[in-house]
Amino acid sequence: MATVFMTLVFLADSYLSFLLLLFFTFVVAGRAGRPFGHSLRGIRPILFIALFTLAVNSFAVKGTPLSEYGILCHITREGIEQSVRMVIRLLLLLTGASILTSTTTPLALMDGLAALMRPLRRLRVPVHELAMMMAIGLRFIPVLLEEGGRIFKAQVSRGAGFTSGNPLQRARSCIPVLVPLFAGAFRRADDLSTAMEARCFRGSAGRTRMKTLEFSRADVICVTAMLALSAVLFCMEFVKM
Amino acid sequence: MVATKKHIVETQGVEFSYGACGGPVPGAKALDGISLRIEKGEFVALVGGNGSGKTTFARLLNALLLPTSGTVYIDGIDTKDKERLWEVRRVAGMVFQNPDSQIIGTTVEEDVAFGPENLGLEPEETRRRVREALRRVGMERHADSPPHLLSGGRKQLVSIAGIIAMEPGCLILDEATALLDPTAREEIMELLRRLNREEGITVLHITHDMEEAALADRVIVMHAGRVALDGKPSEVFSRASLLREMGLDIPQVAELSERLRGEGFDLPSGLLDTDAAVAALERMLAGSRHAVHTT
Ligand SMILES: Nc1ncnc2c1ncn2[C@@H]1O[C@H](COP(=O)(O)OP(=O)(O)O)[C@@H](O)[C@H]1O
Numbered sequence A: 001m002a003t004v005f006m007t008l009v010f011l012a013d014s015y016l017s018f019l020l021l022l023f024f025t026f027v028v029a030g031r032a033g034r035p036f037g038h039s040l041r042g043i044r045p046i047l048f049i050a051l052f053t054l055a056v057n058s059f060a061v062k063g064t065p066l067s068e069y070g071i072l073c074h075i076t077r078e079g080i081e082q083s084v085r086m087v088i089r090l091l092l093l094l095t096g097a098s099i100l101t102s103t104t105t106p107l108a109l110m111d112g113l114a115a116l117m118r119p120l121r122r123l124r125v126p127v128h129e130l131a132m133m134m135a136i137g138l139r140f141i142p143v144l145l146e147e148g149g150r151i152f153k154a155q156v157s158r159g160a161g162f163t164s165g166n167p168l169q170r171a172r173s174c175i176p177v178l179v180p181l182f183a184g185a186f187r188r189a190d191d192l193s194t195a196m197e198a199r200c201f202r203g204s205a206g207r208t209r210m211k212t213l214e215f216s217r218a219d220v221i222c223v224t225a226m227l228a229l230s231a232v233l234f235c236m237e238f239v240k241m
Numbered sequence B: 001m002v003a004t005k006k007h008i009v010e011t012q013g014v015e016f017s018y019g020a021c022g023g024p025v026p027g028a029k030a031l032d033g034i035s036l037r038i039e040k041g042e043f044v045a046l047v048g049g050n051g052s053g054k055t056t057f058a059r060l061l062n063a064l065l066l067p068t069s070g071t072v073y074i075d076g077i078d079t080k081d082k083e084r085l086w087e088v089r090r091v092a093g094m095v096f097q098n099p100d101s102q103i104i105g106t107t108v109e110e111d112v113a114f115g116p117e118n119l120g121l122e123p124e125e126t127r128r129r130v131r132e133a134l135r136r137v138g139m140e141r142h143a144d145s146p147p148h149l150l151s152g153g154r155k156q157l158v159s160i161a162g163i164i165a166m167e168p169g170c171l172i173l174d175e176a177t178a179l180l181d182p183t184a185r186e187e188i189m190e191l192l193r194r195l196n197r198e199e200g201i202t203v204l205h206i207t208h209d210m211e212e213a214a215l216a217d218r219v220i221v222m223h224a225g226r227v228a229l230d231g232k233p234s235e236v237f238s239r240a241s242l243l244r245e246m247g248l249d250i251p252q253v254a255e256l257s258e259r260l261r262g263e264g265f266d267l268p269s270g271l272l273d274t275d276a277a278v279a280a281l282e283r284m285l286a287g288s289r290h291a292v293h294t295t
């Protein structure tokens, strides 16, 4: 789903297609049972980047100048158009991602992926275990970030400099952070596997799920809408060319 | 001798060594002949210095390790019985020291469901148990929170809920309060007391905190892989000099009354509770007013 959406976002070029996509995003966000403002809040930090892109692109793209005079002669109509499209694309992508992450926990996402990869089990790929591994990896990103931050501060307070010297020296000064971070991660992985075993984990055999993934009516509608949207956009873009 | 069902934990002459390449002294016994029984419904504190073998003992009870010699029975099941391994692990639920390395789910609810899911329960039953376990530890409002945003104390409550959801007979906590602040510790202790009293769950609480140990029904002291003392808290903590020799503290109230007794004051031995100690001191002072100026 998400991937298809992303591809579409990049394919779309005309304003009409964008309008359609925006409409689609709105509807999905509404149906996902979350206020749209919530999804928007997630993208606020990115607005700055968006505006920056807008500014740079306006100058960088060659074409007909807006005007002959002053600073305006550097800004081209094509530049503005292209950058507006760029920004809309960026916002659409992020809203999509935000809807995905706020409606689906990483574990559920990985379950979904595992279900999609089920045919690979014929080739003896341990699909469920891989999914579990990825989900646990995601779960531990914040823990590792926090730990990294702590080690970093500890090294700085002992006088380590991370901001001075040439790139090589700076890279080298990261070693005292990375080594304990990795050592910690390995110890944690060891503890974690013990804890999982203690809680009767024995791989996917005999394991049930509290939340089984079901193909609900909403999913059917969503997939159909997605296919329709893809078809319409496809026609619009290629007929034009 | 056949283990009876009355004892949730029974060990007979258990020895364990980490093998030729493990530990500071390779081949040394981490556990050296441990025979003890814990009855259903007991609240036991296990104390002992660093390296005395507490963690090793806990892991033997959960079949994470198997004894080098001797036998461990959990609810009458030999932990060496491969076919009933999962039953042993369900009955003897383990909570570890660091919540960050035992919480697996990306939400609280998912994590609590991990154990029941491994047991192969129906989704309906899992959901019921998760709800119930979260209610019992008072975390139902946090069901959808990501665990890494919770405080250390709350993370540990989630860990406990994850074990309760498997309906264990015995809760084994390996220094589960060691990384927590005093308020969170108290909260966990209160929860353990409640689970023990109201639901009859046996608790084996490994701790460094002697004030916590004093709240148990029974205290086991380990030293160098053996059981050094085993009895009621008042009995165990009256052996102040022996405990100090093993590098252990004793609770403040016990320390004070032992010292006063050592100075020749007339106090009952085995005082642990602050209120009881105050009453005893008042009685003593009323009985011998002349002693006041010497203190
Ligand atoms: N994984 C291990 N490998 C080798 N030796 C170990 C290991 N864990 C503990 N030991 C040794 O076993 C003894 C008992 O340790 P442990 O059970 O962790 O004690 P405690 O939990 O009371 O601090 C110690 O001498 C320790 O060095």
Ligand SMILES: [Mg+2]
Pocket: B054, B055, B175
């Ligand atoms: Mg230990």
